[in-house]
Amino acid sequence: MTTGATVWLTGLPSAGKTTIAHELAGLLRADGHRVEVLDGDEIREFISAGLGFSREDRHTNVQRIGFVAELLARNGVKALVPVIAPYADSRDAVRGRHEANATPYLEIHVATPVEVCSERDVKGLYAKQAAGELTGLTGVDDPYEQPEKPDLRIESQNQTVQESAAAVHALLSERSLL
Numbered sequence: 001m002t003t004g005a006t007v008w009l010t011g012l013p014s015a016g017k018t019t020i021a022h023e024l025a026g027l028l029r030a031d032g033h034r035v036e037v038l039d040g041d042e043i044r045e046f047i048s049a050g051l052g053f054s055r056e057d058r059h060t061n062v063q064r065i066g067f068v069a070e071l072l073a074r075n076g077v078k079a080l081v082p083v084i085a086p087y088a089d090s091r092d093a094v095r096g097r098h099e100a101n102a103t104p105y106l107e108i109h110v111a112t113p114v115e116v117c118s119e120r121d122v123k124g125l126y127a128k129q130a131a132g133e134l135t136g137l138t139g140v141d142d143p144y145e146q147p148e149k150p151d152l153r154i155e156s157q158n159q160t161v162q163e164s165a166a167a168v169h170a171l172l173s174e175r176s177l178l
């Protein structure tokens with residue numbers, strides 16, 4: 001069986017988490033790996049239905065996703081997780097669960113500056129916040145605690161999508177996870 005691993009892509013809305021996850025998924029599938037992308041929006045529609053964006057709900061959401069990712073990774077799947085996960089203690093708890101099960105875990109900080117994210121504004125959330133139609137947007141009027149020691153930091157504003165995905169792929173290779 002191939003080595004499973006969780007690859008958590010944390011960062012602001014529009015940082016590039018989802019795009020990099022899908023690009024990486026393509027690279028890994030081409031190599032014959034089993035891959036699942038645990039997309040934040042999809043998870044919120046199903047296993048986290050009813051949760052909002054309070055600190056408590058975000059923590060619960062992240063723990064649920066971490067639980068599922070660890071189960072998949074423990075069983076040989078590359079679980080790619082493009083989820084904001086704004087709080088360091090939530091991320092640490094997920095890492096701890098993986099360590100307790102000796103399941104490989106990589107934290108990737110997609111560190112696109114908020115100015116670039118709000119320019120991209122893929123889902124129109126930054127515009128809504130600026131128009132007063134939404135409050136509690138991560139990185140604007142809600143916290144984002146920067147990862148202090150991520151396994152990799154990606155400056156997506158200076159790279160193509162392919163370069164960003166290749167950097168994560170190279171890290172998996174370096175850690176003997178391919």
Ligand SMILES: Nc1ncnc2c1ncn2[C@@H]1O[C@H](COP(=O)(O)OS(=O)(=O)O)[C@@H](OP(=O)(O)O)[C@H]1O
Nearest residue numbers: 013014040041053058061083084085086136137138
């Ligand atoms: N207030 C607020 N703050 C941040 N994000 C918001 C908010 N409201 C809706 N959204 C959209 O929700 C998407 C999924 O969020 P996540 O589950 O990744 O967030 S969290 O980890 O639970 O904080 C997240 O997806 P991405 O844009 O892909 O990051 C946002 O588009």
Ligand SMILES: Nc1ncnc2c1ncn2[C@@H]1O[C@H](COP(=O)(O)OP(=O)(O)O)[C@@H](O)[C@H]1O
Nearest residue numbers: 013014015016017018019122156159160161164
């Ligand atoms: N190096 C890069 N990596 C990822 N996305 C990038 C990069 N350069 C530009 N982009 C663009 O930024 C946007 C990121 O959107 P998305 O992946 O949905 O962000 P998130 O999932 O973090 O909210 C996409 O339109 C993508 O094409």
